[in-house]
Amino acid sequence: MNVTGRTRRPASIRDVATAAGVSYQTVSRVINGHPSVKPATRDRVLAAIDELGFRRNATALALASGRSRAVTVLTANTTHYGYASILQGVEEAARAASYAVGIGVLESAEEAAVAAEVQRAADAGGGLIVIAYDPAGVRALAAVPAELPVVGVVETPASPPGEDRPWVWTDDREAAYEVTRHLLSLGHETVHYVAIPSSTRRTSARTSGWREALRAAGAPEPRPLQGSWGPAGGHTAGRRLAKDPAVTAILCGNDDLALGVLRALHEAGRSVPDEVSVAGFDDAPHAAYLTPSLTTVRLDFTGLGRAAFALLHGAMEESAQVAPHPVSVPELVIRESSGPSRR
Amino acid sequence: MNVTGRTRRPASIRDVATAAGVSYQTVSRVINGHPSVKPATRDRVLAAIDELGFRRNATALALASGRSRAVTVLTANTTHYGYASILQGVEEAARAASYAVGIGVLESAEEAAVAAEVQRAADAGGGLIVIAYDPAGVRALAAVPAELPVVGVVETPASPPGEDRPWVWTDDREAAYEVTRHLLSLGHETVHYVAIPSSTRRTSARTSGWREALRAAGAPEPRPLQGSWGPAGGHTAGRRLAKDPAVTAILCGNDDLALGVLRALHEAGRSVPDEVSVAGFDDAPHAAYLTPSLTTVRLDFTGLGRAAFALLHGAMEESAQVAPHPVSVPELVIRESSGPSRR
DNA sequence: CTGAAAGCGCTTACAG
DNA sequence: CTGAAAGCGCTTACAG
Numbered sequence: 129m130n131v132t133g134r135t136r137r138p139a140s141i142r143d144v145a146t147a148a149g150v151s152y153q154t155v156s157r158v159i160n161g162h163p164s165v166k167p168a169t170r171d172r173v174l175a176a177i178d179e180l181g182f183r184r185n186a187t188a189l190a191l192a193s194g195r196s197r198a199v200t201v202l203t204a205n206t207t208h209y210g211y212a213s214i215l216q217g218v219e220e221a222a223r224a225a226s227y228a229v230g231i232g233v234l235e236s237a238e239e240a241a242v243a244a245e246v247q248r249a250a251d252a253g254g255g256l257i258v259i260a261y262d263p264a265g266v267r268a269l270a271a272v273p274a275e276l277p278v279v280g281v282v283e284t285p286a287s288p289p290g291e292d293r294p295w296v297w298t299d300d301r302e303a304a305y306e307v308t309r310h311l312l313s314l315g316h317e318t319v320h321y322v323a324i325p326s327s328t329r330r331t332s333a334r335t336s337g338w339r340e341a342l343r344a345a346g347a348p349e350p351r352p353l354q355g356s357w358g359p360a361g362g363h364t365a366g367r368r369l370a371k372d373p374a375v376t377a378i379l380c381g382n383d384d385l386a387l388g389v390l391r392a393l394h395e396a397g398r399s400v401p402d403e404v405s406v407a408g409f410d411d412a413p414h415a416a417y418l419t420p421s422l423t424t425v426r427l428d429f430t431g432l433g434r435a436a437f438a439l440l441h442g443a444m445e446e447s448a449q450v451a452p453h454p455v456s457v458p459e460l461v462i463r464e465s466s467g468p469s470r471r
Numbered sequence: 472m473n474v475t476g477r478t479r480r481p482a483s484i485r486d487v488a489t490a491a492g493v494s495y496q497t498v499s500r501v502i503n504g505h506p507s508v509k510p511a512t513r514d515r516v517l518a519a520i521d522e523l524g525f526r527r528n529a530t531a532l533a534l535a536s537g538r539s540r541a542v543t544v545l546t547a548n549t550t551h552y553g554y555a556s557i558l559q560g561v562e563e564a565a566r567a568a569s570y571a572v573g574i575g576v577l578e579s580a581e582e583a584a585v586a587a588e589v590q591r592a593a594d595a596g597g598g599l600i601v602i603a604y605d606p607a608g609v610r611a612l613a614a615v616p617a618e619l620p621v622v623g624v625v626e627t628p629a630s631p632p633g634e635d636r637p638w639v640w641t642d643d644r645e646a647a648y649e650v651t652r653h654l655l656s657l658g659h660e661t662v663h664y665v666a667i668p669s670s671t672r673r674t675s676a677r678t679s680g681w682r683e684a685l686r687a688a689g690a691p692e693p694r695p696l697q698g699s700w701g702p703a704g705g706h707t708a709g710r711r712l713a714k715d716p717a718v719t720a721i722l723c724g725n726d727d728l729a730l731g732v733l734r735a736l737h738e739a740g741r742s743v744p745d746e747v748s749v750a751g752f753d754d755a756p757h758a759a760y761l762t763p764s765l766t767t768v769r770l771d772f773t774g775l776g777r778a779a780f781a782l783l784h785g786a787m788e789e790s791a792q793v794a795p796h797p798v799s800v801p802e803l804v805i806r807e808s809s810g811p812s813r814r
Numbered sequence: 815c816t817g818a819a820a821g822c823g824c825t826t827a828c829a830g
Numbered sequence: 831c832t833g834a835a836a837g838c839g840c841t842t843a844c845a846g
Contacts (some may be wrong), residue, residue, distance in 0.1 A: 140822095140824085141824065142823080150833090152824085153833060154833080156824070157831095157832085160825085164831055183594060185822090185824065186594045187533045187539070187596055187822085189823080189824060191528075191824070191838050191840085192823075192825040206559045207556060207559060215549055215574075216549045219575075219576050220578075223591070228591070229575075230573045231558075231572055231573070233563070235566075248566075248571070251571075252529065252571045253529065253530055359756060384756070387760045390760075391762060413701055413702060414757055417705075417733075418761070419733065484840065495817095495839090495840085496817060496841090497815090499842095500815095508815070508816085528840065531822090532841080533840090535821080535822055536822085536841055537822070537841090
């Protein structure tokens, strides 16, 4: 609100300069915290900034300086718990650093569509965080032009990646190993696995961890069942597993799959955990409230998102360098859905 | 990849002009689809664009033209089903229109914090979509400067808003009315209600619809219980309701609350739907797979997000004007958790 | 149909 | 410590 009552155009650096009786370069120095400004001058400028409600135009800043305080998250999904939580973590950290956060959804894994999305994200300016938990994300990460700052949120790599790979992940393999061992320790002969879709043609980290635990225990290694990301896929897989009386323990690639499996077992009249134990992955908000409540592995997705941003932030500003490859440690949460084998 | 092997700076309009042997203004005309360009010239420019891999710099475009093809979604939450789905809908529509989408989270409902977030969103340039389902969102919507294009995703307004209110909503009141009537039609004497937090001090649309249905049926009107957004709040409310043997039907403000209520009833040994019927709101992905599967009302949140974007898009570009106040119609989904009263 | 000029709101050297 | 110039990559009138 100014005296004339008209506030069409926001105050610019020149308006502030006029009001403070200095040149606009001096205003630029003040808003950039440049040291060589006489305190009295600075105060006058600050007063003018305050009076006019001046805010530095981010677009002009980006164009003139060639760098923009922005990050775009590229993801195949925004509603699943893990994805949404990573996005939340990125936003939290970005907000704290006064970065704008954009989002681009990879609706298709088709090469051309992915390339187009990466271009859109690049056009937005700033850095990129790519969630590479699925084929679309993996392709997007690979398609990012070399000159763009980028951090990938990836599955646990099979082997330690080079220092130059700006990646973050949770230790899914270890998590899968732990929860599988928990189920085996209850006396189950083996553990069946309903997998989330894998990001590549290679075996996923969760699948590896599960298999290693079976191997270590000398347990039979059944073929993993392919699920999807949601409960419907778990339900389909659960119906097949429910038919086999030898199945007494099922690990699911995430809590939504587990929900579908629980439902399928219920429909087949097989009680959990008395006849079959079930465990999930993620510790989504609903896991604790299902009946039976779900044994699962808690993963710190928001922390992962924050770590991804921190890494990117370090790459985009010479200050605040961050250690590469942050890894968050999973935590086994034992609830009602897993119990002793009755065989 | 160019011949020199160096691709530091992306091609600009001037690079294209040089390559095509025209002035850069002509290039501008071509990329803006201006009619008065000789076909032969246009072709040469197009060829140069293609060859150099030119992409128009969005930052410069925004600065020079004063308008930016971007929308920022302001929301208190990114993980709850409804919020996340609206965001997804906005992104879908924005992508189709080649708009960038940003996101700002309102972590606090405190006036100053909200104002700061609105400022950040305004700084990003472009239009705003504010999800005003909670106090933070309502305040943010009110705090948006008049000169900014904005669309509010709101609860069903108590009275028809003016044509100048660019708002979208689902018909929550009607939805609550329908599902309450469904429960009453099963013979329940009345229906208890576990509410989501209301966006303002006034009664929410869902609460109104529930109350109207009770009133129309001449049923007693119990006080609504205050819940939260997640299952924990439902669990707390459910424990209290479980103690009262007169309670035979419970409506919940969303499916997550219903999950907590189901759990509390289970813990109290009250069977659903034999002793108590439960219904939710939203038809979140897990609703169909719970045991018992959840009766609920399906709301088209992604459609709502798309509508919000369409309205904003119409306001930001003179073309494609859209009818104000899009409303999506809810759909009752009857599942196992509701059944006849046994009283 | 096409070119030369001015400007969007800033920053980055360059002067003094 | 502070000011005048040039420029970021575009668009928008203005000429011809």
